[in-house]
Amino acid sequence: MLQGVGVGLSVLRHGLVYSSVALRRRMLVSLEISNKDPSYEWFLTWMAARSAAVAEAGAKAKPWSLSFWTRSHNVSVQTVHEQRKNGSSNVSFKLVAGPGTHFLRYRNAWMQVKRERETRSQQLMSGIPWETVTLTTLSRDRDKLRGLLAEARDMALQAQEGKLVINTAWGAEWRPFGQPRRKRPLKSVVLAEGVAERIEEDVRAFLQRRRWYEDRGIPYRRGYLLHGPPGSGKSSFIQALAGELSYDLCLLNLSERGLADDKLIHLLSNAPEHSFVLIEDVDAAFNKRVQTSADGYQSSVTFSGFLNALDGVASGEERIIFMTTNHPERLDPALIRPGRVDLSVLLDDATPEQARRLFLQFYRGSEGVIQDELARMGAQVEEIVRNAMARKQRTSMAALQGLFIRSGVNDAVTGIQSLLSSES
Numbered sequence: 001m002l003q004g005v006g007v008g009l010s011v012l013r014h015g016l017v018y019s020s021v022a023l024r025r026r027m028l029v030s031l032e033i034s035n036k037d038p039s040y041e042w043f044l045t046w047m048a049a050r051s052a053a054v055a056e057a058g059a060k061a062k063p064w065s066l067s068f069w070t071r072s073h074n075v076s077v078q079t080v081h082e083q084r085k086n087g088s089s090n091v092s093f094k095l096v097a098g099p100g101t102h103f104l105r106y107r108n109a110w111m112q113v114k115r116e117r118e119t120r121s122q123q124l125m126s127g128i129p130w131e132t133v134t135l136t137t138l139s140r141d142r143d144k145l146r147g148l149l150a151e152a153r154d155m156a157l158q159a160q161e162g163k164l165v166i167n168t169a170w171g172a173e174w175r176p177f178g179q180p181r182r183k184r185p186l187k188s189v190v191l192a193e194g195v196a197e198r199i200e201e202d203v204r205a206f207l208q209r210r211r212w213y214e215d216r217g218i219p220y221r222r223g224y225l226l227h228g229p230p231g232s233g234k235s236s237f238i239q240a241l242a243g244e245l246s247y248d249l250c251l252l253n254l255s256e257r258g259l260a261d262d263k264l265i266h267l268l269s270n271a272p273e274h275s276f277v278l279i280e281d282v283d284a285a286f287n288k289r290v291q292t293s294a295d296g297y298q299s300s301v302t303f304s305g306f307l308n309a310l311d312g313v314a315s316g317e318e319r320i321i322f323m324t325t326n327h328p329e330r331l332d333p334a335l336i337r338p339g340r341v342d343l344s345v346l347l348d349d350a351t352p353e354q355a356r357r358l359f360l361q362f363y364r365g366s367e368g369v370i371q372d373e374l375a376r377m378g379a380q381v382e383e384i385v386r387n388a389m390a391r392k393q394r395t396s397m398a399a400l401q402g403l404f405i406r407s408g409v410n411d412a413v414t415g416i417q418s419l420l421s422s423e424s
């Protein structure tokens with residue numbers, strides 16, 4: 001008899017479990033987003049912005065909704081570096097939904113948000129733990145999930161519109177580094193006559209020729225090498241050009257700890273769309289054959305591994321690589337052959353004309369100087385640099401910029417004079 005009751009209860013219990021599973025299957029719909037997908041960050045940011053807004057509105061109107069949000073929240077902190085319009089930056093913290101279960105209401109639908117971290121396994125290439133966010137809602141509200149994701153995406157893209165995103169390598173994955181930055185106007189980088197145009201036109205021409213490459217079965221990629229003394233504008237120009245073309249940057253440091261040939265290949269063949277890969281100081285990575293840092297760590301990208309990664313698997317993916325060096329003479333000829341470096345350009349110390357243009361750019365619109373006078377001073381600047389060059393004295397654009405930042409318009413000319421007479 002008692003046994004009968006026991007069996008009956010367990011049948012009942014099983015039945016309940018069964019029916020709730022069946023119910024879940026029939027009535028609920030779940031969407032899983034893994035942290036490999038860009039929508040993962042978009043969603044968390046969207047949810048953070050939304051719960052902040054809800055909490056604020058709730059505090060005003062209905063106190064109970066505030067308590068709901070604060071009580072159910074297991075939050076994580078994300079540090080956000082923000083760059084202001086004037087170039088200064090700001091660090092703030094964004095509270096995002098932490099691991100655990102949360103609820104939110106979106107367009108009259110309740111959704112369960114479950115954020116989970118997989119602690120046992122890590123992503124193969126990057127070593128970053130897997131994470132997922134699972135959104136669950138009623139089947140009849142499934143379309144709202146799509147709307148929600150679109151909203152999150154638009155919010156993220158809007159935040160970076162007109163900005164330059166800089167990605168760095170995280171293991172073998174690319175991740176945005178800091179917040180999107182304000183673009184630098186291309187014209188603000190003053191290169192010797194025709195140089196900027198030559199590079200820009202080459203990149204633009206390449207971008208128009210995808211079909212041409214495809215038809216001939218040639219990998220659709222192009223490599224650029226900007227070489228020349230420090231402070232000539234190599235990095236600035238590449239950054240500004242990326243902004244001009246609405247491209248992002250992927251910064252690659254070949255001597256980075258933990259980077260090995262296999263990861264490098266993965267990185268170069270998986271750069272985000274519409275981005276330039278920028279490898280600074282290419283000569284330095286392989287210069288000292290075995291590079292050992294203070295803690296005994298050896299950089300493990302080999303030169304042949306690097307060449308392999310540059311050549312990559314022939315895919316239809318577009319790839320634009322920029323490399324910079326102060327010492328082109330130290331580069332192995334194997335690196336600078338066509339297909340790896342297709343255009344090699346010297347960015348040199350300031351020419352007289354560059355100095356004048358930078359001067360005018362800095363002091364145009366300065367108070368108390370009339371246009372004619374500025375033009376006359378510009379001519380003086382040009383003259384000083386020309387005379388110095390005749391004596392084999394040169395100065396970098398970076399040094400001129402430094403001088404112009406320090407000096408008022410009336411001190412600039414004498415400043416250049418002493419800059420170029422004290423340098424030997």
Ligand SMILES: Nc1ncnc2c1ncn2[C@@H]1O[C@H](COP(=O)(O)OP(=O)(O)O)[C@@H](O)[C@H]1O
Nearest residue numbers: 188189190191230231232233234235236397398
């Ligand atoms: N050609 C240039 N035009 C305007 N500014 C320049 C130029 N070259 C260098 N600068 C300034 O000097 C600094 C260093 O320039 P950077 O691009 O890092 O030089 P590089 O990469 O050639 O060493 C930057 O602040 C940049 O604004």
Ligand SMILES: [Mg+2]
Nearest residue numbers: 234235280324
């Ligand atoms: Mg540089």
